Amino acid sequence: MDKLRLTGLSFFGHHGCLDAERQLGQRLELDVELQGDFTTCASKDALAEALDYTKVYRMLKDLVEHGSYKLLEALAGAVADKLLGNFPVEKVVVRVRKPNVPFSASLTNVEVELERSRKT
Secondary structure, eight states: OEEEEEEEEEEEEOOSSSHHHHHHOEEEEEEEEEEEOOHHHHHHOOGGGSOOHHHHHHHHHHHHHHOOOSSHHHHHHHHHHHHHHHSSOSEEEEEEEESSOSSOOOOSOEEEEEEEEOOO
16 A cells, blocks of 8 residues: 655644643644555656645644644544545554643653544
């Protein structure tokens, strides 16, 4: 299966379990992998046949910046559902990272990864 990845996306959103996280907002990072058959666009070299990743980016930006979820898992699930519902892909892998956790800890980030496939 062919793969297209958008990695290191960074958005400011109002997500989290704590009221302060939802009120003040915070930076979240995303990686998405879209899997499908890209044979036609690879052979024709035509944008009209390709998965337009600028549209993917805009959709992700809108969802993260205008939605509000308590759990990273819920946000990642919403991203996966939107990708599968709006783009001709068979499978998606979504990673959502919170680089600034709201408790005292020595760690780089908290990350959740979901893998979802189109229902046949």
